[in-house]
Amino acid sequence: MNERDYIGKRGEAIFRFLITEWCDGKPWFDDNFLGEKQPIKDFIINLINPTSGDAVFYAQVKATNGKYVGTGRARKLKVKLSKKDTAKLKKAPGPAFLVGIDIVSKKGYFVQLSARSPQSFSSLPLRHRLNCRNIKKIWQKVDDYWKTRPMLPASSEFEP
Amino acid sequence: MNETENKFIVNRAETLAREFLTRRPEVVIHPFGDNDIHFVVTLDPSASLKIQGFSPFGVLVWGTDKSVSSEKAASGFATRQWKSEDERSKRRHTYFMPVIALLYSVKEDVGYYAWISEPHFPNDGPPKLIANEDLACTQIMRNSLDNIVQKVAEWYTRLAPVVILSA
Numbered sequence: 535m536n537e538r539d540y541i542g543k544r545g546e547a548i549f550r551f552l553i554t555e556w557c558d559g560k561p562w563f564d565d566n567f568l569g570e571k572q573p574i575k576d577f578i579i580n581l582i583n584p585t586s587g588d589a590v591f592y593a594q595v596k597a598t599n600g601k602y603v604g605t606g607r608a609r610k611l612k613v614k615l616s617k618k619d620t621a622k623l624k625k626a627p628g629p630a631f632l633v634g635i636d637i638v639s640k641k642g643y644f645v646q647l648s649a650r651s652p653q654s655f656s657s658l659p660l661r662h663r664l665n666c667r668n669i670k671k672i673w674q675k676v677d678d679y680w681k682t683r684p685m686l687p688a689s690s691e692f693e694p
Numbered sequence: 695m696n697e698t699e700n701k702f703i704v705n706r707a708e709t710l711a712r713e714f715l716t717r718r719p720e721v722v723i724h725p726f727g728d729n730d731i732h733f734v735v736t737l738d739p740s741a742s743l744k745i746q747g748f749s750p751f752g753v754l755v756w757g758t759d760k761s762v763s764s765e766k767a768a769s770g771f772a773t774r775q776w777k778s779e780d781e782r783s784k785r786r787h788t789y790f791m792p793v794i795a796l797l798y799s800v801k802e803d804v805g806y807y808a809w810i811s812e813p814h815f816p817n818d819g820p821p822k823l824i825a826n827e828d829l830a831c832t833q834i835m836r837n838s839l840d841n842i843v844q845k846v847a848e849w850y851t852r853l854a855p856v857v858i859l860s861a
Contacts, residue, residue, distance in 0.1 A: 535738060540719040551713040554706055556801050561702045565709075582702070 537599075545597020545635040546576070549664075552635075552642045553579060553593070557666035562673045574622040575630070581673055586680035591629040591672070593644075594619070596658075600638035603657050610657035611636060611643055617654040623647055629676050634658035644668075646675075699759070706800040707757025708732065714796065714805060715753070717839050726752075730779075730787065737847060749850040751842075752793035754779075754810065762799040768806040768831035772797050776810065776829055788825065792846050795829060806831035807838060813849035820856040821849050 550565050564580040574594055581589040596613035603612050613634040615623070623630050630647040632655060642664035645651070662668055715721050720738045733753040739745050756775050762768045772795055780786055793811035798804070808829035814822045832838065
């Protein structure tokens with residue numbers, strides 16, 4: 535396995551380790567690796583016991599072996615997502631997150647994609663770390679998102 | 695414990711096992727669709743690991759949502775688990791390669807490992823495998839995977855001249 539492949543594999547393993555962490559004595563997310571089947575959406579993450587019935591988000595994971603840019607508050611994790619891939623991730627059929635993993639420190643950072651997100655990423659801010667506090671916050675935000683979007687159509691031409 | 699809760703414990707234990715096993719780039723995980731062994735792991739040769747050929751070892755993964763606060767408690771849990779697997783399958787497990795068990799307390803993210811089929815290097819003979827019935831757990835630390843990999847690599851290195859006949 536070459537170094538690049540190893541960084542990718544290790545990044546995946548650390549992301550799964552971080553996102554499925556048990557917080558307050560219980561699991562919050564169940565991960566499903568999509569991998570090569572969905573090139574721009576590495577993972578579909580299911581919320582455990584959502585109030586909205588069924589809730590998921592998509593995650594694209596990028597890993598680095600301890601590479602950062604900037605210093606102090608401007609310090610960022612050096613991971614990239616191209617313009618083309620950012621555009622595809624923005625079209626995910628649900629909340630989508632870009633997650634950067636430092637395989638050396640075993641830490642992960644994330645941003646949620648929105649209409650205001652940049653067209654591409656050359657680094658990721660360290661503001662949102664993947665830890666128990668944010669796991670619970672992501673769970674709540676994604677649950678709220680799906681609660682306002684019932685998937686059942688009001689009517690259908692194929693009704694019995 | 696219901697089936698769903700048990701599934702999350704199993705999934706988390708497997709995730710922790712993957713995190714542990716990918717700490718070294720030479721270690722390649724192959725999921726093994728069998729109730730007996732969860733992963734077959736192979737070792738790739740590298741600058742720091744002189745090994746030739748296919749060198750697999752087996753990994754069983756167990757999880758619990760109970761606290762496992764010491765190596766003694768982990769050893770007791772692992773031994774009971776191992777004996778119950780023998781009883782469930784109504785046969786004695788026999789392995790012809792090194793096999794470890796990984797045990798995780800998923801609420802605390804604390805892990806232990808134990809040798810089930812343990813490499814042994816007698817002074818006066820070829821390498822052997824000890825089929826342990828009582829499992830002795832060691833808490834997973836920074837160097838645990840290095841110790842496991844070195845022992846497996848040494849076992850295959852010593853086994854090669856015993857089983858391979860050069861033409």
